[in-house]
Amino acid sequence: MKMPTINLKKLKLPKIKVYGIDVIKNFLFFFFYIILILIIIATILAPSVKLFKKTKKEYFLAKNQFETIQKQYQKTSQELNSLKDKNQKIINALTRKFDINNFKLFAKEYMKIKSIKKLKTEPYKEKFIKTSYLIEANIKSPKDFYDFIDASKNYKNLIRIYFPFNFVKNDKDINLTFKIDVYNLKNKLNAEEKAH
Amino acid sequence: MYSFTKPKSKPLFKEDTKLWLVFYFISVFLFVSFALFLLLKAYFYNKDTQKLNDNSLILKQKIIKLNTQKELIFLQKALYENVHVKNSVIKTSIKNLLDLIPDPITLDKFLLSKNKLIIYGITPTKDVYNMLMLPPLESIFESTKTYFYQLPNGWYKFKSINIIKADNENAYN
Numbered sequence: 246m247k248m249p250t251i252n253l254k255k256l257k258l259p260k261i262k263v264y265g266i267d268v269i270k271n272f273l274f275f276f277f278y279i280i281l282i283l284i285i286i287a288t289i290l291a292p293s294v295k296l297f298k299k300t301k302k303e304y305f306l307a308k309n310q311f312e313t314i315q316k317q318y319q320k321t322s323q324e325l326n327s328l329k330d331k332n333q334k335i336i337n338a339l340t341r342k343f344d345i346n347n348f349k350l351f352a353k354e355y356m357k358i359k360s361i362k363k364l365k366t367e368p369y370k371e372k373f374i375k376t377s378y379l380i381e382a383n384i385k386s387p388k389d390f391y392d393f394i395d396a397s398k399n400y401k402n403l404i405r406i407y408f409p410f411n412f413v414k415n416d417k418d419i420n421l422t423f424k425i426d427v428y429n430l431k432n433k434l435n436a437e438e439k440a441h
Numbered sequence: 442m443y444s445f446t447k448p449k450s451k452p453l454f455k456e457d458t459k460l461w462l463v464f465y466f467i468s469v470f471l472f473v474s475f476a477l478f479l480l481l482k483a484y485f486y487n488k489d490t491q492k493l494n495d496n497s498l499i500l501k502q503k504i505i506k507l508n509t510q511k512e513l514i515f516l517q518k519a520l521y522e523n524v525h526v527k528n529s530v531i532k533t534s535i536k537n538l539l540d541l542i543p544d545p546i547t548l549d550k551f552l553l554s555k556n557k558l559i560i561y562g563i564t565p566t567k568d569v570y571n572m573l574m575l576p577p578l579e580s581i582f583e584s585t586k587t588y589f590y591q592l593p594n595g596w597y598k599f600k601s602i603n604i605i606k607a608d609n610e611n612a613y614n
Contacts, residue, residue, distance in 0.1 A: 266457065274461040281465065285472045293476040293483075300486040307493040314500045321507045328514050335521045336514065372516055387539055394532040398525050405524045406531055412551040428520060430513075 338403045343376065343427045351400055355393035356382040356421065369428065376427045377407075383418045390421060403428045538581075543573035549598075558582065558603040564589075565596050578603055 261268045329336065349358050359381045369375040384390050397404050404425045411422040454462065538558065542548055546569065550561035564570040567589055578585050582603035590598040 271457060271461075274458075278461070278465060278468070282468065282472070285469065289476045290472055290479075293479040297479040297483045297486075300483040300490065304486040304490045304493070307490045307497070311493045311497045311500075314497050314504070318500045318504050318507070321504050321511070325507050325511050325514075328511060332514055332518055335517050338521065339517050370516075370520070372513060373520065387535070391532050391536060394528050397528060403521055403524055406528050409552065409554040410535060411553075412548075414549050428524065430517070 335403075338401060339373070339428060339430045341402055342429070343402050345378075348400075348402070348404075351396075352382070352393060355389045355396065356384045358382045364424070368431065372431055373428050374431050376429070378425050378427065380421075380423055380425060382421050382423075384421050385418050387412070387419070541574065541577045543569070545569050546574060556605045558601075558605070560601040560603070561599070562601075563592070563596055563598055567597055570597070570599060574601075581605075 259269060345361050349361070352358055362379045362381075364377040364379055366374055366376040394406055397406060404427050407424045407426050409422065409424065411420075413420040413422075535553065538553065539551065542562070546562055546564045548560060548562040550559070552559040552561075564574075570587065570589075575585065575587070578601065582605055584604045585601065586603075587599055587601045590600075592598055
């Protein structure tokens with residue numbers, strides 16, 4: 246049995262003309278145009294739009310997040326500056342190196358310092374270091390010592406007046422021995438020591 | 442062969458076919474251009490997103506540093522206030538202990554350590570000491586021991602050793 250063959254040369258589109266326009270041919274061109282556009286939309290345009298929308302969304306999300314963090318940074322920075330301004334005296338007291346001569350000058354009003362002996366330096370609560378000094382001085386009355394303790398609040402270093410307190414009466418005045426602890430920020434003082 | 446009409450050149454495409462092909466080409470060009478524009482825009486959005494994310498990360502690290510600095514200032518402030526409070530406590534304690542000494546008794550030495558107070562002094566009689574000075578010392582200190590040495594004039598030199606109570610000792614730490 247013979248298979249039927251199709252002769253493509255003989256296959257011709259019928260020609261229907263309206264006002265000289267080939268309707269069938271134009272209809273086929275229009276049909277292929279629609280198909281072509283659909284293929285372009287499906288393969289090129291749709292993935293591009295999808296990618297664009299996704300990156301745009303990510304961009305605005307990141308922008309929003311950045312603005313929130315920026316505001317938080319500005320707020321934290323302002324808070325820190327205001328905190329620094331308010332506590333400048335405290336910060337200075339803890340970053341300044343202890344000067345024995347300056348301390349003697351300060352204490353001169355309340356006592357006559359005979360000697361200041363450095364005992365030890367040790368870390369204090371992770372962030373600070375504490376240096377202890379033993380002071381021998383003469384005072385006229387205990388009131389001088391009380392006044393000295395009150396005035397230590399305004400001294401430029403942070404000093405703690407600490408045990409032992411030995412009051413020994415002599416002919417004219419009282420020999421006083423006591424200890425002071427000077428506190429400093431650990432890193433600041435280390436940096437200063439390295440600089441020297 | 443002779444023809445009455447002159448030969449005309451036959452175009453490859455007819456007019457309407459050309460029009461369709463131009464229309465096809467312009468359409469494809471516009472669609473592809475639009476897609477390329479979107480891809481380019483997406484690329485720049487992506488780049489900007491990356492930049493914003495990097496900046497956000499840097500700012501976050503800066504915020505952590507600022508917070509650390511803030512915490513350090515709070516720590517410094519707490520220490521500063523604590524030290525001044527403790528200095529005031531020390532001053533009040535010494536003042537209170539010295540105020541305990543009644544008029545007839547005079548002191549030679551007053552040695553105060555963290556957990557101990559040793560007082561050397563002179564009292565006219567043992568009774569004056571026992572009645573005026575001992576009771577307040579006993580109320581403050583856990584244990585009080587006094588040693589008397591009689592002087593040639595009949596008065597007494599005394600040495601009083603007082604051990605502080607544990608809770609009072611902790612107040613000075």
